[in-house]
Amino acid sequence: MRFIDSHCHLDFDELADNLTKYMSDALASGITQFVVPGISLAQSKSLLAFSQKHPSCHISFGLHPYFLTAHSRDEMALLADLAEQNSEQLVAIGECGIDSQCDDLELQQALFKSHIVLANRLGLPMIVHHRQSHHLIAQAFKQTPPQFGGVIHAFSGSLQQAQYYLKLGFKLGLGGTITYPRAKKTREVVSRLPLSSFVLETDAPSMPVFGFQGQINVPVRLIDIFAQVCQLRNESEDEIAQALYATSCRVFSI
Template sequence: MYIDSHCHFDFDVFDDQRDALMSRCLASGVGGFLVPATTHSSWSKLASLIVNYPEWRAAYGLHPYFLRNAELAQVDLLGEQCESSRVVAVGEIGLDCWPDAVDMAVQIDFFSRQLSVAKSLQLPVIVHSRKSYDLVLKCLRNVKFQEGGVIHAFNGSLEQAKRFLDLGFVLGIGGTITYPRAKKAHRVLAALDSRAFVLETDSPDMPLNGFQGEINTPLSIPLIAQCVATIRAENVELIAMQTCDNLLRVLPKWNEGSL
């Protein structure tokens, strides 16, 4: 079985095809889905949808790229939201250095506060870090965060990878790895320990090589796994098993409650 450790299955683009797509995913061996919410307004939709899909696990948070309309008061509601059914992490949270993102001081404030909520609940975090790995590491250390989690869409250096691993995180490996031009990412992936990474799609975004312009879905996970196996010269079945084990290790609440 495969687990997609990061897919936005709650997004509106899937509303007309969600049930059919879920059936296809299960038939293709993708049997687990971590769905991280990105805005306060999306929390209720995810909470209502997850009731219908026992294979889903939820994370709630305020995504750094969508903070323009966010309020700090929403962070105060995060703890209660994360005590609901099948929540395994706080996220998607983090820092985004893209040119049109909100002011970094605002992002750091929201990120640090959400890390503190996760710390108080002893929950791991799903971290969005775009061109901000060193800043994210600094925030994690400042909060003394020790619950670990997943660094979503990791594309940093081997040295940065090791720093996150030392803090109890695993690295999300997705569609970027399928592009031949991603030489640095290939080298880092080949050098990682087998316990260091998990598979993800970031559906509906981050399409694989050869599927540019199409809506990405969790059906891509076996293709990503095959690419990872090729880069690491390993058996794809081993990749499936290891990455599932890695995710369940850093998200210990996954198997709590009814499936």
């Protein structure tokens, strides 16, 4: 079986000292490719060299809500220029989105719309971050409709919210959240929607799976997430693995 970790921050400092081991452990478990999102202007720039050094890593450019500053409007224009100049090396725009726990929702909403415009212009999917913000993301999508879908990262929500995103051409990123028994609503989504609705992701080094709380999350934990998906589905493990892999390839044109 082959897997793609469709969202992991392999360039983060927490993984740097043992990155070779983490990637070889993942490969030994069948995880052959990785999508590494951008979170800031400087880090997005650095991903160009990172992806050349690590050919199994596919990259995207974006401004994450956590890292927005007073200069972010200017940085968005620079990010758009950088993306246009390097569009052939990108598989998506993001990580971008709206997070109700971060400051300046007005700025977040404005920049999120700018990301949608950029993704539409470049013909790329989006990697969308959300936290208690489905209504704000839906509002932005209504005002500036995304044309090339993407992934709702770390999806956590209701069946109705999931179906809304699917109708817009998005897939749902399944990560550590679904391994927790308390995530009943999201686990129900996994069990009820078509298998083609999902991709797997770790968000390494963040979002640890159940049983590994307090530890650095690593790509090989994707196998634990896959095992949880298998418990919630009726298809065979091979069929589930093939479908998840194929969906990631389609979304990101891998």
